């Protein structure tokens with residue numbers, strides 16, 4: 001077998017909120033950490049995209065801040081104009097057709113100039129290798145060995161794996177890491193729902209009500225956001241999230257057909273209907289949100305060397321859940 005190259009204390013797979021939170025805490029505790037991500041940017045599902053000069057948050061739309069650790073990160077980001085409260089609730093179009101106004105008043109935060117500001121802040125000073133797809137995770141001579149699709153490799157004394165759980169299991173299987181049957185069965189119960197995100201640049205301001213986000217109870221669309229009202233796009237730019245039901249049903253359909261169905265359902269919020277759209281792009285999130293959780297903040301699947309699994313599915317369906325899980329994985333490694 002080809003020898004594994006560089007060596008680290010901890011290798012973290014995934015530069016989403018879970019992986020970066022784990023890596024930051026481990027680096028602050030003095031560990032030599034490397035973070036690997038297949039994507040070109042930071043943040044995983046906390047994602048921003050541009051179409052010309054229009055800007056879209058097309059994954060996570062906003063986040064809650066309830067825990068102390070995440071609270072201090074966001075307070076500092078807010079002081080540096082990298083985070084702000086977008087709203088304290090969003091209108092909801094009920095299945096009856098009635099528009100319900102927000103009720104709980106809890107702050108919904110977003111990143112500035114867009115959502116990826118937060119993962120970028122977490123990544124500052126860390127060794128993050130992007131556009132590097134891990135093909136397998138193996139255990140060799142007491143080390144965790146990561147092999148990359150491009151043929152390279154690295155080794156570490158421990159690893160934190162944060163891709164969606166089915167993808168992590170594939171990496172462990174590809175590397176031949178044996179899992180206990182009970183643990184594997186528990187991990188295999190973790191499921192996710194898909195989500196189409198249609199991004200549309202408009203030639204006029206949208207009709208999405210203030211503050212630029214609307215939840216919809218019935219139909220192909222579950223959420224529509226106006227990134228201009230949100231304050232992140234200089235041009236009118238909608239992010240349209242399909243419902244889990246629609247996304248599952250149409251997951252393998254032609255993107256152009258899916259986009260046409262979603263645009264037709266969104267016409268009411270676009271001045272001029274479909275003719276008001278000047279550019280569009282469809283993103284397909286296969287593992288958008290966990291539906292069945294693992295019910296523990298992390299999973300230790302190998303002890304010598306240690307391999308820990310973390311991510312939103314270990315805590316909840318939210319950005320803050322991913323942060324909590326990543327931080328728990330780091331604490332576990334630091335203690336052990």
Ligand SMILES: Cc1cc2nc3c(=O)[nH]c(=O)nc-3n(C[C@H](O)[C@H](O)[C@H](O)COP(=O)(O)OP(=O)(O)OC[C@H]3O[C@@H](n4cnc5c(N)ncnc54)[C@H](O)[C@@H]3O)c2cc1C
Pocket residue numbers: 013014015016017018019036037038039043044045046058059060061062063064132133134135162163164167171195197241285287288289310311312313316317318319320321322
């Ligand atoms: C459409 C959508 C809307 C959402 N809306 C909200 C919302 O409004 N509020 C909220 O709180 N949450 C929302 N969420 C959920 C939130 O985005 C996630 O809970 C959170 O971002 C998950 O973070 P994570 O680090 O666990 O996983 P991820 O962000 O998925 O990070 C995993 C990382 O692993 C990388 N990876 C995977 N496989 C490999 C490999 N083989 N090699 C290298 N790297 C790999 C991926 O590229 C990715 O960057 C939404 C999600 C989606 C998709």
